[in-house]
Amino acid sequence: MPLSEASRCFAFEADFTGSWRCIPLCVRRKLDLSGIKLKLRHWLALDQRERQQLVDWPDGPQALRDFAVHLEQRTAAMADGPVGELPIPQAPxxxxxxxxxxxxxxxxxxxxxxxxxxxxxxxxxxxxxxxxxxxxxxxxxxxxxxxxxxxxx
Structure with a gap:
């Protein structure tokens, strides 16, 4: 999937793109593919720049591993605790x-x-x-x- 598709937000998500008050589907896909359970409270605890960074994050195999490590490290000290782990779907x-x-x-x-x-x-x-x-x-x-x-x- 090209980078533009990895970071694509849909028109039906337009009511929260930019403010990033909800987790867009392009990020939710990366979360699923990296085996990470990110709570909305985690997402909202990130600043605007960090949320945009997650939207823009590429989705190749190594990038997804880096994505998971980044989120585990970034959320480790948050009030809600670190992100959870989910099984990575083998046949989504x-x-x-x-x-x-x-x-x-x-x-x-x-x-x-x-x-x-x-x-x-x-x-x-x-x-x-x-x-x-x-x-x-x-x-x-x-x-x-x-x-x-x-x-x-």
Whole structure:
């Protein structure tokens, strides 16, 4: 994934880009791929420059290892304690050849569908976003906006 995609923020995230009051999906993808659980309180404890640095961080294998080490060191002394560790997904759903069941179920409930070809045409970050936006218990209000932005109708 090119650096621009590693740091890409979506139009449907525009209400918090710049202020970085929420963790953007490009950073959440890097967190998942590096096995790091970063709480929103950790994120908000970082200054604006540090949050931007995490958005801009590349996502190659060594860069993700450096990302994890950086966050572990940076959060070690925070009031909420250091970041947590998560298993790094070996076969993440956003890298499957066809849309995962959660995505197709959520789209079907909205009167939409997605072919395997449509899924494959999406960037990895776009597929990641859809997987995150359809999770149970997640506020799905951005899903409609993501579908429009990704031109899925």
């Amino acid at each position: 759903p956003w890298r499957q050849e066809q849309p995962p069941a959660g995505v197709t179920t959520a789209l079907h409930a909205m009167g939409h569908s997605m072919s395997q070809g449509q899924w494959r045409r999406l960037s990895e970050l776009e597929r990641f976003a859809l997987c995150k936006l359809v999770r149970p218990g997640h506020d799905h209000h951005n899903l409609v906006h993501a579908l429009a932005e990704f031109k899925i109708t």
